[in-house]
Amino acid sequence: MTQKAVEILNSLYGYDSFRGHQADIIDHVSAGNNALVLMPTGGGKSICYQIPSMLRDGVGIIISPLIALMQDQVGAMQQLGVKAAFLNSTLSHIEQNQIEQQLLSGDLDLLYIAPERLIQSYTLDLLSRCKLALFAIDEAHCVSQWGHDFRADYLSLSLLSERFPNIPRIALTATADIRTRKEIIERLSLTGAKAYISGFDRPNIRYAIANKTTPKKQLLAFLQQRKQEAGIVYCLSRKKVEDTAQWLSEQGFNALPYHAGLPAQLRQTHQNRFLREDGVIIVATIAFGMGIDKPDVRFVAHLDLPKSIEAYYQETGRAGRDGQPADAWMIYGLQDVVRLQQMAQGSDGSEQFKRAERHKLDAMLGLCEVTSCRRKVLLSYFADEAPNQCGNCDNCQLPPETWDATVAAQKVLSCVYRTGQRFGVVHVMDVLQGKENDKVLQYGHQQLSTFGIGSDIHESQWRSVIRQLVVRGFLRVDLEGYSALQLTDICRPVLKGEQLLHLRKEELKAPSTKKGAAKSYKKTQISLEDQELWDELRECRKYLAEEHNVPPYVIFHDATLKEMLEVMPMSGSELLSLTGVGESKLEKYGADFIEIICRYAETAGAKT
Numbered sequence: 001m002t003q004k005a006v007e008i009l010n011s012l013y014g015y016d017s018f019r020g021h022q023a024d025i026i027d028h029v030s031a032g033n034n035a036l037v038l039m040p041t042g043g044g045k046s047i048c049y050q051i052p053s054m055l056r057d058g059v060g061i062i063i064s065p066l067i068a069l070m071q072d073q074v075g076a077m078q079q080l081g082v083k084a085a086f087l088n089s090t091l092s093h094i095e096q097n098q099i100e101q102q103l104l105s106g107d108l109d110l111l112y113i114a115p116e117r118l119i120q121s122y123t124l125d126l127l128s129r130c131k132l133a134l135f136a137i138d139e140a141h142c143v144s145q146w147g148h149d150f151r152a153d154y155l156s157l158s159l160l161s162e163r164f165p166n167i168p169r170i171a172l173t174a175t176a177d178i179r180t181r182k183e184i185i186e187r188l189s190l191t192g193a194k195a196y197i198s199g200f201d202r203p204n205i206r207y208a209i210a211n212k213t214t215p216k217k218q219l220l221a222f223l224q225q226r227k228q229e230a231g232i233v234y235c236l237s238r239k240k241v242e243d244t245a246q247w248l249s250e251q252g253f254n255a256l257p258y259h260a261g262l263p264a265q266l267r268q269t270h271q272n273r274f275l276r277e278d279g280v281i282i283v284a285t286i287a288f289g290m291g292i293d294k295p296d297v298r299f300v301a302h303l304d305l306p307k308s309i310e311a312y313y314q315e316t317g318r319a320g321r322d323g324q325p326a327d328a329w330m331i332y333g334l335q336d337v338v339r340l341q342q343m344a345q346g347s348d349g350s351e352q353f354k355r356a357e358r359h360k361l362d363a364m365l366g367l368c369e370v371t372s373c374r375r376k377v378l379l380s381y382f383a384d385e386a387p388n389q390c391g392n393c394d395n396c397q398l399p400p401e402t403w404d405a406t407v408a409a410q411k412v413l414s415c416v417y418r419t420g421q422r423f424g425v426v427h428v429m430d431v432l433q434g435k436e437n438d439k440v441l442q443y444g445h446q447q448l449s450t451f452g453i454g455s456d457i458h459e460s461q462w463r464s465v466i467r468q469l470v471v472r473g474f475l476r477v478d479l480e481g482y483s484a485l486q487l488t489d490i491c492r493p494v495l496k497g498e499q500l501l502h503l504r505k506e507e508l509k510a511p512s513t514k515k516g517a518a519k520s521y522k523k524t525q526i527s528l529e530d531q532e533l534w535d536e537l538r539e540c541r542k543y544l545a546e547e548h549n550v551p552p553y554v555i556f557h558d559a560t561l562k563e564m565l566e567v568m569p570m571s572g573s574e575l576l577s578l579t580g581v582g583e584s585k586l587e588k589y590g591a592d593f594i595e596i597i598c599r600y601a602e603t604a605g606a607k608t
């Protein structure tokens with residue numbers, strides 16, 4: 001590794017050391033070679049093309065589909081003192097001319113550009129007259145026609161290898177299975193590129209999945225401990241998005257709705273507020289998220305079940321890009337299972353496609369129902385190795401109880417059988433619990449031998465038993481009929497008592513969200529005595545952010561502010577030793593923060 005790269009990392013970014021493959025990638029690309037980089041969100045991809053762009057002669061061209069983010073990305077680089085600019089459709093003619101001039105006179109280190117703009121012959125001609133350091137193709141999975149982020153313009157990027165055969169190209173993505181990886185290499189003509197594949201693990205994300213009982217109350221309990229924190233709440237429908245956002249606002253949270261049915265202008269405003277203000281909660285359908293690279297999203301909450309582990313991983317992955325502790329929290333119930341099974345079955349597509357969908361859903365349900373480490377299940381799905389216990393998921397921290405539910409399962413199965421396999425969950429539970437309501441009386445079900453045999457177990461436990469029986473395939477929900485429960489072939493051994501069934505025991509109260517978190521990711525709560533200084537530091541950051549027209553995290557990340565509380569730096573050199581403080585930021589903001597800290601230390605000293 002060249003000393004130069006380390007120097008840039010230290011003095012410009014204010015970071016101590018490279019992570020994972022970063023150093024190797026930078027070496028490889030700086031030497032003029034092609035690379036494919038697969039790194040999870042928050043892994044630190046940007047540095048892999050930014051530093052080589054500075055080390056090599058000429059300007060680094062970064063191709064990104066996310067026009068909305070370019071301004072912030074460029075803003076962040078400028079804060080570090082790097083000469084960066086972007087070219088996209090949001091610029092005026094004059095601004096565009098200016099940037100072209102800078103480009104031609106070799107006055108830029110980094111140029112961000114949208115793919116549709118890049119492939120215009122005007123742009124290609126312009127670039128052929130400049131000295132180029134490299135091409136970085138961000139979100140490279142967009143070339144895949146199978147993925148949901150497909151962009152036709154990405155297909156044309158193979159022309160880079162023809163027009164600029166001597167300029168190294170580095171393709172980066174956070175989501176790529178083996179097939180997509182191959183596609184990227186082929187379609188971008190990255191022949192001979194070295195692939196750097198990092199694991200999928202996001203160790204700072206804590207996973208928790210609970211049984212859905214009283215969704216709003218459960219969400220509120222979860223959020224109570226996270227006031228002032230930025231997060232995303234995903235819901236399935238637009239209506240639920242709006243209801244939930246409004247309800248959260250009434251509860252005193254700064255919550256905004258986001259879905260494809262809202263006017264574009266409003267969506268944009270909400271997205272901007274989420275990116276720029278502190279502590280905004282966005283309540284959204286999955287229309288929200290692609291390219292949200294806000295680093296300090298502290299939680300992602302799912303009120304509905306995503307349809308696959310890929311989707312879950314991608315959505316939860318938007319939390320904690322800054323490497324600080326973050327939560328992925330989800331509640332789910334039988335309704336979710338039924339709805340998703342219905343979708344998988346009802347989708348038009350070949351039998352093979354449906355089977356694949358079904359398979360993905362089963363894997364997702366497996367993750368929900370598992371009683372051992374969730375991270376292990378998640379990583380195994382992506383064929384990643386993982387220890388048996390991660391220590392940072394709900395199941396590791398509070399191992400769920402299981403119980404011998406054989407008899408309970410027999411009761412459910414025979415009740416379904418006796419009522420003729422024509423009724424849904426609610427009615428079956430009513431009969432089990434011996435409720436003499438109109439429907440029960442109408443069908444004479446109070447006379448069945450199974451009437452009231454389940455009064456010994458709480459209703460939510462029954463619901464859970466039924467859900468687990470459906471997930472495990474002992475019961476089927478008749479999707480064409482009226483969601484009637486029906487027996488399947490595999491339930492015979494259970495009914496005959498030949499097969500024991502151990503099921504997950506549902507905690508009847510909302511599960512606690514935090515107990516003995518893994519040491520390295522223990523939530524560092526701001527202590528009461530630090531609160532005042534913390535608020536002041538944040539206030540100062542907010543003020544500076546507004547003044548410089550950048551999001552607060554571009555000034556300093558939360559992690560840096562927390563280090564200030566710990567270290568109490570009172571001089572420039574002390575401040576410079578903190579993570580995330582480089583020379584440019586020291587010069588721009590150092591004085592403001594040092595002043596606050598000194599003042600605080602004095603008054604604190606005076607008090608004692």
Ligand code: ADP
Nearest residue numbers: 015017018019041042043044045046047321322
């Ligand atoms: P990605 O694009 O892979 O999601 P980023 O490039 O945005 O990730 O990096 C995620 C965060 O980690 C950023 O805040 C970045 O500044 C920080 N980061 C990257 N590399 C390092 C490093 N070597 N040491 C400390 N922080 C780093």
Ligand code: ZN
Nearest residue numbers: 373390393396
């Ligand atoms: Zn675990």
